[in-house]
Amino acid sequence: MTAPLVIEFAAGSALLREHDRKSDLTILRNGPPGTFVHLGDVHISLPTDQIVMSEERADSVSMGFGGMRFVGIRDGRLTFQRVRDLRPEEELSPDRSWTMTLEPHWVAAIHEDGRQVWPTPPSVDAAGLCASCTYAKVITSSRGSAFSLCQRSATDPEFPRYPALPMRACRGYDPRG
């Protein structure tokens, strides 16, 4: 999964393309006009001219963007700004959006330049071994709070779903490579 900015949408998300939508604009690969992420009863519209990749899995979708940066949470919403157009001005819509905002509960994680930037992964001080374990998955609540979920708990009841942190010793620890 390579793109300057990758947004992993929440479980249950799917890519929706309106193939019939006509446009004279040149659009990159996966981003024709009418590309949405569908989640529950919401259609999330995207700055399609900035999309450079999409990855569809069984239960969710990730979208990659160029020329966009994550600038943090503004007014309770994850906020992204267009910092550079990927195509020449004449190929782009004059009505293109400069800011994208998303509800935090729509999103599982945000990566910039290959590094997770939201939710902020727990530090070694705060999480102990879970901070660097393959089986730890950072999840976020609808209010934006981050927790570490132990994925071993799905198959082994000895592992708590949400371990008490910091974890100082664990027989299941598997350091991320």
Ligand code: SF4
């Ligand atoms: S296996 Fe242990 S160290 Fe790894 S995430 Fe689970 S509780 Fe944390």
